[in-house]
Amino acid sequence: MRAFVVLAALAAALLCCVESAQAQGTTGSPLTGFDFYSSTVFQEGQTSFSGLGVRGRMQHSRLVKEVDFLPAVEYWQTNVSALGFRTTRRDATLGGFARWTFPTSRAYHPYLGAGLGVHFLHNAVESPEISRDNDVVRGAVSALAGLSFGTDQRFGNFFELEFHDLTGERQLKFNMGMSWNMRVTPAAN
Template sequence: MRTHFALLLATLSLLAPRSPAVAGALVGVDALTSTVLQEGQSSFSGVGVRARLHPERLIREIEIMPTIEYWRATSTIEPFGIRSMRKDATLGVDARYVFPLQGWQPYVGAGYAVHFLATRVNAPSLGLVEASDTVTLGSLAALGGIKVPLAGRVENFLELKYHFVAGHRQFKINWGLSYNL
């Protein structure tokens, strides 16, 4: 857990402004909703927010995106008195290449994230009274999507993202709005 967190902090520290030339690296902010398909689970919804950074040292088409994502799924089976809850708070950073086209702009990218997963089950009839488990896992991620200009500085995007989380793989369909600075 500490290794994953240290790796994430080291990656994010590389993005910290070191000079006035890099200080203007923030180029936009995205808000997104997700349909999450986790291994062995039905689909559920999540939310997220990310910044889009472009340090001057990179080519124009590459953006670095520190991201915070969260989802929570609960299930209740009344006849048996069973209630379960799963949640994931994710801190990550992705890099994406935006193809330089007019209008719709496709993009592809990859990244790394740390997932703080928690599960809680309350099933007294089965002998489980408020049983819980937490785990912190690192994952590689791959993404691809398309940006569509709306009006002025606002864009829309649709994205597919896959997190390679050991035992908890996640496929996400993300939709959101971008505000360009």
């Protein structure tokens, strides 16, 4: 529950940045948009399960326009109940990526990225006789590859693979989501 409250607070803080970024104008703010996505998470030694994520997209004016910085918040939870036992595993992640988007003249744009994250993991086992839980914080190195569509419009979408190498375990995520692009130039008539 604590992880959910932290994630909700961080998502609200990200969304509150929108008004201040728009007030500064499109040229003064490094914030270029937000991505909202769902994940199918494949964790080593487990079946797949679903997660959610939100991230900002920022560009620095002194860097080439193909480089984005992506601060992100992700969350997933899985539960299994059988024969009087219940297991729960949760992961709330605070992280970020540096991403290179390959320039193309097509409707899609491939990208690659690398990043770091902090995973707040919670494990719990409950049975009729005993209950145990464990909280641990782990760092992770991450990689990202995907395709984005509609980057020249207010709303776009994307598909990507995201890999996290935590100490002692690995996660592969297939993300699908929607992008809200703040720096859209009107089409010439």
